[in-house]
Amino acid sequence: xxxxxxxxxxxxxxxxxxxxxxxxxxxxxxxxxxxxxxxxxxxxxxxxxxxxxxxxxxxxxxxxxxxxxxxxxxxxxxxxxxxxxxxxxxxxxxxxxxxxxxxxxxxxxxxxxxxxxxxxxxxxxxxxxxxxxxxxxxxxxxxxxxxxxxxxxxxxxxxxxxxxxxxxxxxxxxxxxxxxxxxxxxxxxxxxxxxxxxxxxxxxxxxxxxxxxxxxxxxxxxxxxxxxxxxxxxxxxxxxxxxxxxxxxxxxxxxx
Amino acid sequence: xxxxxxxxxxxxxxxxxxxxxxxxxxxxxxxxxxxxxxxxxxxxxxxxxxxxxxxxxxxxxxxxxxxxxxxxxxxxxxxxxxxxxxxxxxxxxxxxxxxxxxxxxxxxxxxxxxxxxxxxxxxxxxxxxxxxxxxxxxxxxxxxxxxxxxxxxxxxxxxxxxxxxxxxxxxxxxxxxxxxxxxxxxxxxxxxxxxxxxxxxxxxxxxxxxxxxxxxxxxxxxxxxxxxxxxxxxxxxxxxxxxxxxxxxxxxxxxx
Numbered sequence: 001x002x003x004x005x006x007x008x009x010x011x012x013x014x015x016x017x018x019x020x021x022x023x024x025x026x027x028x029x030x031x032x033x034x035x036x037x038x039x040x041x042x043x044x045x046x047x048x049x050x051x052x053x054x055x056x057x058x059x060x061x062x063x064x065x066x067x068x069x070x071x072x073x074x075x076x077x078x079x080x081x082x083x084x085x086x087x088x089x090x091x092x093x094x095x096x097x098x099x100x101x102x103x104x105x106x107x108x109x110x111x112x113x114x115x116x117x118x119x120x121x122x123x124x125x126x127x128x129x130x131x132x133x134x135x136x137x138x139x140x141x142x143x144x145x146x147x148x149x150x151x152x153x154x155x156x157x158x159x160x161x162x163x164x165x166x167x168x169x170x171x172x173x174x175x176x177x178x179x180x181x182x183x184x185x186x187x188x189x190x191x192x193x194x195x196x197x198x199x200x201x202x203x204x205x206x207x208x209x210x211x212x213x214x215x216x217x218x219x220x221x222x223x224x225x226x227x228x229x230x231x232x233x234x235x236x237x238x239x240x241x242x243x244x245x246x247x248x249x250x251x252x253x254x255x256x
Numbered sequence: 257x258x259x260x261x262x263x264x265x266x267x268x269x270x271x272x273x274x275x276x277x278x279x280x281x282x283x284x285x286x287x288x289x290x291x292x293x294x295x296x297x298x299x300x301x302x303x304x305x306x307x308x309x310x311x312x313x314x315x316x317x318x319x320x321x322x323x324x325x326x327x328x329x330x331x332x333x334x335x336x337x338x339x340x341x342x343x344x345x346x347x348x349x350x351x352x353x354x355x356x357x358x359x360x361x362x363x364x365x366x367x368x369x370x371x372x373x374x375x376x377x378x379x380x381x382x383x384x385x386x387x388x389x390x391x392x393x394x395x396x397x398x399x400x401x402x403x404x405x406x407x408x409x410x411x412x413x414x415x416x417x418x419x420x421x422x423x424x425x426x427x428x429x430x431x432x433x434x435x436x437x438x439x440x441x442x443x444x445x446x447x448x449x450x451x452x453x454x455x456x457x458x459x460x461x462x463x464x465x466x467x468x469x470x471x472x473x474x475x476x477x478x479x480x481x482x483x484x485x486x487x488x489x490x491x492x493x494x495x496x497x498x499x500x501x502x503x504x505x506x507x508x509x510x511x512x
Binding site: 071089111162167198209213215216242 | 322323327345365366367379381415422423426427428429430431432433439441442443452454455456459461465466468469471473475477480484487500503504505507508
């Protein structure tokens with residue numbers, strides 16, 4: 001199978017490096033010449049930075065780019081019946097319709113940082129979708145090169161899953177960032193909270209987050225809430241976050 | 257050592273049951289007669305529900321009650337030089353000053369739910385503080401009956417630690433609650449996110465949350481952000497939370 005990777009960011013790199021163990025990348029496209037060359041070298045491939053010169057000789061085109069770049073590529077690329085795949089959690093499959101009739105999605109439910117450890121692929125869940133049986137079969141084959149955990153889901157489910165992942169990953173991490181900051185400013189060892197943090201996620205996973213809620217908000221401990229808000233007096237956004245989340249916790253549990 | 261437990265809630269119960277393996281509880285106080293009796297039975301002790309009848313014959317009085325009850329007890333109790341301890345994360349040690357000159361704090365950094373598994377005590381961190389060397393020595397002895405992880409910290413540090421724990425535990429759990437809700441509404445198996453959730457906290461612990469931030473907010477992926485907000489159109493609080501946390505993430509990382 002001959003493939004083209006469009007994109008040169010973290011997802012394109014992590015996915016490209018893993019897939020290159022099984023398939024041949026005949027070209028790597030990025031509008032930025034340096035970026036295209038860097039990833040092309042890593043994938044033992046050829047760089048392309050002019051979209052009109054992109055090879056038409058590959059079997060599959062993987063678009064691992066931001067959603068706005070996806071829309072732009074959809075205007076520029078015409079690949080007839082070649083298989084065209086995007087990797088986005090939030091773009092519908094149909095964004096690819098102008099490019100080809102054989103389209104698919106391969107969305108890794110995985111936080112991919114720079115220098116992503118390729119061993120992590122095997123535990124990553126890959127959400128897939130395709131426009132035809134034939135396309136689905138190839139998407140499945142490719143997804144299996146990344147992981148054994150393959151999940152066919154619809155565009156609507158994927159978008160909601162992506163939203164849920166923002167809360168579970170990005171926003172959880174931001175709560176931990178604010179927490180670590182408060183400890184640092186008060187010269188408290190961050191290790192103090194590590195057991196509690198691990199227990200928090202384990203309880204939410206094992207018993208459900210609904211059953212696991214504790215703290216001043218849910219027990220309406222107004223005195224403590226006021227003290228906390230006073231401590232945040234010089235931090236407008238943190239104060240707003242504290243107030244809003246307290247309100248949200250109280251509302252959820254009053255309504256049930 | 258003869259002790260009195262004031263309080264009958266989750267902390268009083270979990271702490272009382274563990275301490276009763278080492279010390280004798282001569283009385284359990286709660287203004288609610290039934291609650292006082294229930295915990296007194298568990299601790300093989302005697303119930304008291306009238307504060308003016310509380311025994312003066314004990315060596316140590318543990319006030320495991322809400323902060324507003326603490327302030328009220330401080331007005332009612334006069335115990336001269338008996339050791340008086342509270343268990344609150346957010347109350348200063350001096351709230352106990354009217355009661356005695358020998359005062360202390362024993363704050364378990366541990367989310368304590370109903371039916372708390374007593375085995376968890378040994379991994380819990382106990383933050384302690386005391387007004388005199390003598391008081392500190394007894395508080396340390398009691399804390400060691402709960403756990404080997406004892407940390408002397410000031411009231412100001414403890415209050416900030418408590419605030420940090422609200423972000424790391426209560427608010428993280430609420431993010432996971434919203435996330436699990438979105439999955440449920442869209443018939444997506446909640447297991448899909450378990451690996452990601454575990455990785456999120458492990459990364460924040462190992463590398464720091466500052467280094468671990470990913471997602472649409474930090475990469476200013478406006479298109480995805482707008483799609484997510486649209487999905488939350490019928491959920492006012494979730495929409496407000498999404499917008500505020502996105503803004504907060506972007507502000508932190510622009511300023512550095």
